[in-house]
Amino acid sequence: MAKNKKLSILLRGIIEENPVLILVLGTCPSIATATSLQSAVSMGIAATIVLVCSNVVISLLRKIIPDTVRIPCYIVIIATFVTAVQLLLQAFLPAIYEMLGVYLALIVVNCIILGRAEMFARKNPVGDSALDGLGMGIGFILALIVIAFPREFLGSGKIWGITLDFMENVKIPVLATPAGGFFIYGIVIAVMNKLTEKKGGVKRKSFDCESCPSAAICKKAGKAEGTCQGAENTASTQEQPTNAANEDGVKGGNA
Amino acid sequence: MKELILILMGGVLINNYVLQQTIGICPFLGVSKKTNQAVGMGIAVTFVMLFATLATHPIYTYILAPFKLEYLQIIVFILVIAALVQFVEIVLKKFIPSLHKSLGVYLPLITTNCAVLGVVLNNITDGFNFIQSIFSSLGVGLGFLLSMVLFAGVRSRMENCPSPKCFKGVPITLIAASIVAIAFIGFGGVVENLIG
Numbered sequence: 001m002a003k004n005k006k007l008s009i010l011l012r013g014i015i016e017e018n019p020v021l022i023l024v025l026g027t028c029p030s031i032a033t034a035t036s037l038q039s040a041v042s043m044g045i046a047a048t049i050v051l052v053c054s055n056v057v058i059s060l061l062r063k064i065i066p067d068t069v070r071i072p073c074y075i076v077i078i079a080t081f082v083t084a085v086q087l088l089l090q091a092f093l094p095a096i097y098e099m100l101g102v103y104l105a106l107i108v109v110n111c112i113i114l115g116r117a118e119m120f121a122r123k124n125p126v127g128d129s130a131l132d133g134l135g136m137g138i139g140f141i142l143a144l145i146v147i148a149f150p151r152e153f154l155g156s157g158k159i160w161g162i163t164l165d166f167m168e169n170v171k172i173p174v175l176a177t178p179a180g181g182f183f184i185y186g187i188v189i190a191v192m193n194k195l196t197e198k199k200g201g202v203k204r205k206s207f208d209c210e211s212c213p214s215a216a217i218c219k220k221a222g223k224a225e226g227t228c229q230g231a232e233n234t235a236s237t238q239e240q241p242t243n244a245a246n247e248d249g250v251k252g253g254n255a
Numbered sequence: 256m257k258e259l260i261l262i263l264m265g266g267v268l269i270n271n272y273v274l275q276q277t278i279g280i281c282p283f284l285g286v287s288k289k290t291n292q293a294v295g296m297g298i299a300v301t302f303v304m305l306f307a308t309l310a311t312h313p314i315y316t317y318i319l320a321p322f323k324l325e326y327l328q329i330i331v332f333i334l335v336i337a338a339l340v341q342f343v344e345i346v347l348k349k350f351i352p353s354l355h356k357s358l359g360v361y362l363p364l365i366t367t368n369c370a371v372l373g374v375v376l377n378n379i380t381d382g383f384n385f386i387q388s389i390f391s392s393l394g395v396g397l398g399f400l401l402s403m404v405l406f407a408g409v410r411s412r413m414e415n416c417p418s419p420k421c422f423k424g425v426p427i428t429l430i431a432a433s434i435v436a437i438a439f440i441g442f443g444g445v446v447e448n449l450i451g
Contacts, residue, residue: 024425027284028369032277072337075367079330087326102278105329105376109369111281178277179436186422186429193421 009128013135019112020143021192026112030147031181033103037160040148041141042096046089046104048137050081051113055133057081058121065122074117075108082107112140143188150184151175259390262383266394268442272370273402274432275439279370283403284428286361293407294400299361301396304374306343307336308392311375312385332375337366370399406435 019025026047033043057077058065065073086104089097097104107113116136121129152158155176157167174180272278279300286296311332319325344362347355365371374395378388409431418427 024284027280028278031280071366072334075333075337076330079333083326083329086329102373102376102380106278106369106373108329108333109367109372111367114367174437174440177436177440178275179433179440181277182429182433182436186426186433189429190419190421190426193423193426197421 006128006131009131010135013132013137013139014142015139017136018139018143019115019136020140021146021189023112023115024189025115026110026140027185028106029103029110030144031178031185033100034144034148034151034181035176036152036156036158037145037148039096039099040144042093043100043103044137044141044144046085046100047107047110047112047140048134049085050078050107051116051137051140052130052133053081054078054113055116055121055129056126058117059124059126059129062122070122071114071118074114078113078117079108112136146188147181147184151180155180259387262387262390263394263397266391266396267398267401268439268445270395271398271402271439271442272373272395273399274436276373278373279368279399282364282368282370283399283406284425284432286364287403287407287410290404290407290411293403295357296361296364297396297400297403299358300365300368300370300399301393302358303336303340303343303362303365303368304371304392304396304399305389306339307332307371307375308378308388310335310339312378312388315379316385328376328379329372333372336371336375340366370395402435402439406432409435 013019017023020027020030029043029047034040054074054077058074061073061077082105085107086097089100089104116132120132124132149159152160153164153167154172155174157164157171172180175184266272270276273280273283282296282300287293314331314335315325315328319328319331340362344355347358347362374392378391381391383391410428413427413431422430
């Protein structure tokens with residue numbers, strides 16, 4: 001039974017709560033670095049290492065870090081691991097370091113890592129947190145591959161950096177640009193929706209305040225201004241007239 | 256002067272962070288449902304980017320670089336940005352309450368915004384001096400504001416369109432973003448031709 005629970009923690013991040021395709025977190029690196037399989041996989045691995053390490057450390061320190069200053073503490077822990085990964089890549093794999101560029105440093109503010117710290121690692125023991133980090137990391141890598149493959153194949157006519165001659169005259173260069181990234185990402189999520197539709201649908205948390213690391217602050221702010229309009233509007237599959245949607249938005253913020 | 260204008264316009268149109276470099280997508284998708292919110296978020300981000308550059312550039316030039324501590328830049332910059340956002344919020348609340356009321360709600364969200372960290376890191380990587388960095392941050396911030404406002408307009412029209420069931424919500428938003436991004440590709444080379 002205990003073994004099943006551990007397995008489910010690991011597997012949850014891969015499909016059921018896939019960070020990129022279901023939770024819609026960490027969209028920036030998903031679009032920016034998923035232009036080729038090589039950069040997608042290296043980005044995924046770098047983020048997974050940071051995710052597992054920071055989950056472990058945050059989980060170990062969960063009883064020591066005061067609740068009120070936890071977000072800055074988490075950011076410092078994450079930044080430390082990102083710096084370590086960056087230095088290691090610079091020293092041993094300079095080609096990958098060059099390829100990822102500023103996006104490597106931006107792992108610090110990747111919503112997935114802060115989100116998992118906030119949602120999971122601060123409430124759970126070390127082993128579970130490490131598994132959660134690993135599962136989410138693998139889910140992240142798989143999602144990046146799914147987005148990167150069509151972009152590299154159709155956009156640049158390459159697979160894993162190897163040019164395919166027969167694609168020379170039929171490639172669609174726009175898919176390799178950020179615009180193509182948005183497009184393929186949208187299509188992939190739509191396909192996921194279609195596939196999960198028959199199984200009763202996955203509970204989708206799109207742009208949800210709950211999955212956002214700043215949820216607590218945002219809610220407080222939302223009370224004052226009604227800014228934090230939850231996912232109810234976006235996630236709902238029904239059409240709403242604009243003014244009704246606006247009212248709901250204010251309600252969502254106040255709730 | 257010409258160079259500074261090029262940097263500024265480059266940030267707004269050509270290297271638009273959201274649509275051409277895909278940095279800062281979360282607020283772009285999350286807060287672009289209503290135009291007034293998009294404007295508020297955009298102005299707040301521009302504001303914080305400027306202040307962050309004013310703070311981080313001297314820190315890098317006069318503290319980190321002379322002591323060979325460049326490798327600490329990520330940790331130092333993210334802490335400076337977090338502290339700065341808090342500081343700006345307190346100052347605004349105390350001295351300009353009307354501005355705090357309109358921008359205040361967005362400020363806490365900006366700490367974890369990758370566009371702010373991205374622009375200060377890029378200013379260092381590109382080797383900009385202090386004045387150039389300020390113009391670059393201003394350009395990137397205005398570019399962020401522009402894309403937020405444009406996209407909020409697109410989105411308010413899109414909400415009323417009948418889209419296929421599996422495209423409802425996130426997917427159709429991303430595809431709309433893709434079309435807006437294609438429009439921005441057209442700006443490449445425009446600025447150089449206008450000025451040069």
